Amino acid sequence: MDVQTKFDTYIGSDGVALDARDVALLQAIDSNGSLNAAADDLGRSYGHSQRRIVELEEAFGSLVERQRGGTNGGGSTLTETAEKLLAQFERAQTGFKGVAEITExxxxxxxxxxxxxxxxxxxxxxxxxxxxxxxxxxxxxxxxxxxxxxxxxxxxxxxxxxxxxxxxxxxxxxxxxxxxxxxxxxxxxxxxxxxxxxxxxxxxxxxxxxxxxxxxxxxxxxxxxxxxx
The missing domain is CATH 2.40.50.100 (RNA polymerase II/Efflux pump adaptor protein, barrel-sandwich hybrid domain)
Structure with missing residues (x-):
């Protein structure tokens, strides 16, 4: 077995790893206000994106709060759990980059x-x-x-x-x-x-x-x- 020290930041829970691609999806949901618009913005399949959110929620808890129809047309927002997860990911990524850059x-x-x-x-x-x-x-x-x-x-x-x-x-x-x-x-x-x-x-x-x-x-x-x- 060998281990490459060049690696991507991720956060794991129950065998599921949240990585930079998942973070981009959550951030797109936050900025676009819906999963459908987020998938379009990222050029991804809506079905695949929806399945991935379900996988992440089974491991980390509720991440996306969905609202149906109504006067405002419904949409999706991130939960407090998702916000904390994004902040944790950013800290982990920043920590690795800092260590990597100063260690020569x-x-x-x-x-x-x-x-x-x-x-x-x-x-x-x-x-x-x-x-x-x-x-x-x-x-x-x-x-x-x-x-x-x-x-x-x-x-x-x-x-x-x-x-x-x-x-x-x-x-x-x-x-x-x-x-x-x-x-x-x-x-x-x-x-x-x-x-x-x-x-x-x-x-x-x-x-x-x-x-x-x-x-x-x-x-x-x-x-x-x-x-x-």
Whole structure:
């Protein structure tokens, strides 16, 4: 099993996940005043949108209050539960983006080989491949975002020919910084500093991650920005 740290925000309940697409539907209902108009506005099927609202309500409770006919022609409004759910989603999304943007790994190394912009760099963790401007030579600093790293169970690592992640390192989790749904783990790969990786709570549970867990981390050459020292 492998876990990509790039993921979409969602809120789960009873096996149902409310994601950005569902949020767009609820927001469209709120702004258009009806499910039918919301579906038209989003270019979606009314029947499918209605079924999705039913699924969400079975998991989260009443989300849309429907009014029939009358002098005002009826319509739909969001319930207090829906408003709270939208606010919770926004907080979760903002929290992830904030963590992802400020969490960047810095590795140092020396270019040993080059094929155009694709360079092989020797680091304390081992050789890795990175895209580095052709006018750069010698020592370089490599920047790698924590949300661009994939975490694998050592017993279930994809074969090299089945993945585009050219850089792969064995490591040990040395620290876990817990959040509500997003965790930042530090993986010792024998670099100068532990590698920071962002994972979701679901991913942590699926892989059974804890301090001391052995993992394999991998990332694409295109995920690294290299600059000369």
């Amino acid at each position: 790994n810095v590795l140092t190394g020396t270019i040993t080989e080059r094929d155009g912009e694709l360079a092989t760099v020797e680091t304390t963790a081992g050789l890795l491949r990175a895209l580095i401007p052709q006018d750069s030579d010698g020592e370089v600093e490599l920047m790698l975002r924590a949300d661009a790293v994939t975490v694998n169970d050592p017993a279930d690592v994809p074969l090299p020919e089945n993945t585009s992640a050219r850089n792969r390192f064995n490591g040990t989790i040395v620290d876990i910084e817990d959040g509500e749904r997003i965790h930042r783990i530090a993986v010792d790969i024998n670099a100068d500093d532990p590698l920071a990786v962002i994972i979701t709570e679901d991913s942590r549970e699926k892989l059974g991650l804890a301090e001391g867990s052995e993992v394999v981390v991998s990332f694409k050459a295109t995920a690294i920005r290299g600059i000369p020292v």
